[in-house]
Amino acid sequence: MLIVFEGIDGSGKTTLSNRVARELRQAGLRVRHVREDGKLASPVSEGLRLFTKNPLHLALTPMAELLLYSARETQLLEEVTRPALAEYEVVIADRFLYTAEVLARWGRGLPEHAVRPVVDACTRGLRPERVFLIDVDPAIARARRRISKLLAPDTGVPSSRKGLAGAGMQTRLRAGYRALAAESPEQWTLIENTDVTLEALVTQLTQEVLRMVRGGEPGTPSSTPRAPTPPRSADEARARFLERVDRWMEEEPGLAAWFLSGLEGADIDERRERLATRCPELIAHGLSGLTDASAWDLRARLEQAAPVQVLGSLKALAAESPQAWALRERWEQRAPEAVAASLDGLGSEQAWAMRERLHGRFPEPVVTSLTRLGDARAWVLRERWLSQRGGQAALDQEKVARIACRSIRGVDDAPAWDWRERAWEVAPDAVLRTLEGLDSERAWALREQHAGRASRLVLESLRGLNNPRAWALRESFGVSCEEALESFEGMDGATAWRLRQALADTWPAATVKSMGPLASSARGQELISRLLTDHPRDFALLRQAARVAAHPGQERRHATA
Ligand SMILES: Nc1ncnc2c1ncn2[C@@H]1O[C@H](COP(=O)(O)OP(=O)(O)OP(=O)(O)O)[C@@H](O)[C@H]1O
Numbered sequence: 350m351l352i353v354f355e356g357i358d359g360s361g362k363t364t365l366s367n368r369v370a371r372e373l374r375q376a377g378l379r380v381r382h383v384r385e386d387g388k389l390a391s392p393v394s395e396g397l398r399l400f401t402k403n404p405l406h407l408a409l410t411p412m413a414e415l416l417l418y419s420a421r422e423t424q425l426l427e428e429v430t431r432p433a434l435a436e437y438e439v440v441i442a443d444r445f446l447y448t449a450e451v452l453a454r455w456g457r458g459l460p461e462h463a464v465r466p467v468v469d470a471c472t473r474g475l476r477p478e479r480v481f482l483i484d485v486d487p488a489i490a491r492a493r494r495r496i497s498k499l500l501a502p503d504t505g506v507p508s509s510r511k512g513l514a515g516a517g518m519q520t521r522l523r524a525g526y527r528a529l530a531a532e533s534p535e536q537w538t539l540i541e542n543t544d545v546t547l548e549a550l551v552t553q554l555t556q557e558v559l560r561m562v563r564g565g566e567p568g569t570p571s572s573t574p575r576a577p578t579p580p581r582s583a584d585e586a587r588a589r590f591l592e593r594v595d596r597w598m599e600e601e602p603g604l605a606a607w608f609l610s611g612l613e614g615a616d617i618d619e620r621r622e623r624l625a626t627r628c629p630e631l632i633a634h635g636l637s638g639l640t641d642a643s644a645w646d647l648r649a650r651l652e653q654a655a656p657v658q659v660l661g662s663l664k665a666l667a668a669e670s671p672q673a674w675a676l677r678e679r680w681e682q683r684a685p686e687a688v689a690a691s692l693d694g695l696g697s698e699q700a701w702a703m704r705e706r707l708h709g710r711f712p713e714p715v716v717t718s719l720t721r722l723g724d725a726r727a728w729v730l731r732e733r734w735l736s737q738r739g740g741q742a743a744l745d746q747e748k749v750a751r752i753a754c755r756s757i758r759g760v761d762d763a764p765a766w767d768w769r770e771r772a773w774e775v776a777p778d779a780v781l782r783t784l785e786g787l788d789s790e791r792a793w794a795l796r797e798q799h800a801g802r803a804s805r806l807v808l809e810s811l812r813g814l815n816n817p818r819a820w821a822l823r824e825s826f827g828v829s830c831e832e833a834l835e836s837f838e839g840m841d842g843a844t845a846w847r848l849r850q851a852l853a854d855t856w857p858a859a860t861v862k863s864m865g866p867l868a869s870s871a872r873g874q875e876l877i878s879r880l881l882t883d884h885p886r887d888f889a890l891l892r893q894a895a896r897v898a899a900h901p902g903q904e905r906r907h908a909t910a
């Protein structure tokens with residue numbers, strides 16, 4: 350019997366399929382998992398996976414990508430799954446050809462008639478007995494993945510082509526999986542994994558497979574919960590958001606801590622306090638960009654437990670406050686790399702003096718802190734670092750090229766373009782990230798050439814740019830890439846509002862975020878109320894609406910639209 354786990358990235362397929370396999374073995378069944386612990390059992394398939402993930406292959410077309418993903422699954426099917434079906438009672442797969450189909454059709458927009466024949470030729474009639482669609486709100490799946498990344502020690506995970514199309518890709522893929530499940534309800538079971546513990550799901554799925562193995566009818570699929578009544582205003586959204594956070598507080602405190610990130614108000618501070626001992630790294634990380642008294646107080650109390658995250662939270666502070674400098678000085682000896690990284694983009698004498706002290710022992714974090722600095726002093730440090738690595742030729746090494754690109758982000762002079770040219774051969778995605786805010790002809794040419802294959806990077810680089818070329822790219826790619834909206838956060842004017850209105854129902858949360866302070870204007874409030882009514886299940890929207898609500902301890906900001 351073939352059991353497949355499908356779902357978007359971070360939905361829980363790997364964790365659940367492994368735990369269920371273990372439980373079934375303990376129940377006495379002979380079980381083969383063809384992707385045990387996340388590793389595909391066929392080395393050829395694993396090689397194809399690495400190939401498709403490699404950002405060097407930025408230029409892959411949708412059809413070529415479909416063929417490669419199909420090849421990966423077909424090889425696994427022929428080499429491992431089919432033989433295992435003859436030998437084991439239960440064979441478990443973490444993804445199947447549905448993944449290739451959903452990515453091609455819903456992710457890249459290829460028509461069904463171009464995709465289905467490819468997939469059918471690969472499966473040759475093999476149909477899994479059951480497909481468990483692990484279904485999660487993409488904002489929650491993303492948060493869970495980012496939490497585990499933040500808490501895991503740096504394992505040197507290579508950069509990935511995944512994600513270059515933008516966070517909205519997961520919304521499209523989720524819609525695709527749900528459409529396939531609706532087409533074959535007798536084969537697919539939708540498993541809701543948003544407000545449920547892993548333990549409960551492992552038990553439910555194990556029981557379901559045992560029932561099938563014993564010849565029983567499949568259990569009744571859990572019914573989709575009714576849509577909640579929509580909140581009518583940002584203030585009501587904030588209350589709903591906090592209710593949701595409170596439910597996670599016990600069962601999944603990491604998620605509660607994560608979603609409080611960057612929010613202000615006494616009601617938020619009180620919850621941060623409650624989570625600070627259990628999730629110090631996540632709470633410290635979430636102080637990023639906050640400058641109110643309670644944020645500084647919490648930083649001081651968390652610096653022993655989570656120094657790296659506390660120092661990291663200083664990066665987003667444009668102002669060089671005395672509290673930030675006191676913190677850096679306290680940790681300069683004990684966490685020098687995190688201190689160096691926290692100097693990101695700072696150009697004061699104090700920042701240069703600290704860089705000079707740290708550069709000898711920690712050149713990499715110092716060099717990457719030179720973002721947006723194009724003056725002679727910055728280039729002296731950069732050139733010193735590069736000559737220690739072997740000079741310009743070292744930019745042909747991916748690791749060196751990636752550090753170099755982080756250093757020249759937002760820098761538009763001739764030496765920066767020389768570095769970009771060399772780095773392109775080994776790290777094109779990193780080069781596109783360096784275009785942040787650049788308005789030169791070379792930057793526009795690169796953007797326009799690569800927007801189709803790396804839309805997120807290109808659109809993010811438009812942040813703050815208000816000219817016809819920037820708007821043309823936003824218009825062209827906004828429907829498929831929500832990062833278009835974030836790139837004009839806080840901008841007023843007819844074009845900005847027209848684009849917000851046009852994209853609002855595709856990307857509700859990003860639309861609210863893009864308003865920035867304009868969200869509290871009459872026009873902003875009206876749009877938020879409408880979106881809350883029409884998208885009552887969208888957690889990311891609820892959070893953005895909660896962010897702009899009036900909150901205890903602060904006057905509501907007013908702006909005109
Ligand atoms: N119900 C849940 N409660 C708590 N944590 C969860 C839950 N479901 C998933 N997670 C956590 O979410 C993270 C992502 O899960 P997992 O790696 O299994 O997802 P995945 O679908 O296999 O993702 P990918 O396709 O990216 O490999 C893991 O850290 C996992 O422990």
Ligand SMILES: Cc1cn([C@H]2C[C@H](O)[C@@H](COP(=O)(O)O)O2)c(=O)[nH]c1=O
Pocket residue numbers: 358398401418444448449452510511512513514518519522
């Ligand atoms: C390129 C790309 C892929 N994905 C998704 C859809 C793919 O089929 C899976 C493969 O993931 P795995 O970890 O190798 O099993 O990833 C995506 O979400 N975004 C992308 O850009």
